[in-house]
Amino acid sequence: MADSWTFGSVAVVGAGAVGLYYGARLAAAGEDVRFLMRSDHDVVKYEGIRIDSVAGDLHLQEVNALRTTEEIGPVDLVIVAWKATANGHLAALLPPLLHEGTQVLTLQNGLGNCEQLAGIVGADRVLGALCFVCLNRLSPGYVSHTAGGRISVGDYIKDGRGRAEEIARRFGAAKIPTEAVPSLAVAQWTKLVWNIPFNGLAIADGGVTTEDLLATDESEAEIRGLMAEVIAAARAQGLDLDDALIDVNVERTRPMGPYRPSSMIDFIEGREVEFEAIWGEPLRRAKAAGVAVPMLERLADRIRARVSSVR
Incomplete structure (x- = not known):
């Protein structure tokens, strides 16, 4: 049986509706969350992240927002939350976020995202998740959450370390309904x-x-x-x-x-x-x-x- 896996630090790559919502929920629950932000950086540092939500409104005033992945540094879990159309930037952005045990979780829609990540960081580091949620980013750092919120997470390649189960547990503790699924596909x-x-x-x-x-x-x-x-x-x-x-x-x-x-x-x-x-x-x-x-x-x-x- 492989050693179990857990995480301490999290980097959120993608500050759209999905990254802001789930990242803010994790941060509000006490997780060490670091957001990669560029155009929205100054607004969010000043105003924080605001979520109008059917699951309970949230204003995260103190946000650890950084402009580059070099500033963020190595973390235990990278969450890729931007659109798949931006994936061409991943090869340049991801390496500064990685240490030997870093895992990479994509919250992106569709097919082919895990394969792209596997080509950059190795298939054994990759997990995928599907977000069943209605979210809209209304302005920098401001998200409307009108329905849903559930996440299904699974290993791209199973390794017996309980990675999906640990993510489900920690996301659940942050009031994000999350299930570890036996088949990501x-x-x-x-x-x-x-x-x-x-x-x-x-x-x-x-x-x-x-x-x-x-x-x-x-x-x-x-x-x-x-x-x-x-x-x-x-x-x-x-x-x-x-x-x-x-x-x-x-x-x-x-x-x-x-x-x-x-x-x-x-x-x-x-x-x-x-x-x-x-x-x-x-x-x-x-x-x-x-x-x-x-x-x-x-x-x-x-x-x-x-x-x-x-x-």
């Missing part, structure tokens, strides 16, 4: 059941909310059809996803009201969309597994066209 595809249709159609239809997408029978049928294709693609890879996920995801979205998915916000605000992680890589893996996904192919084409039209 199942958790990743489970989240894609929601992300592929809702994020994708919100962009393809020109920047609409989840409420708009569920407003007509035709649109809801398209959502359900896309979800069925995602589940079929997962099953073809030996991942056990239940058809009940379709109803569960649709019904949990209705109470969100006019929620703006994060990819739609990136699109309407002119930022690069995480196309490859959320639609491109899943589509490639579905095809490699021999699964026909015509609705996903059409959606991917529509997203490409929509994004290209505003460049």
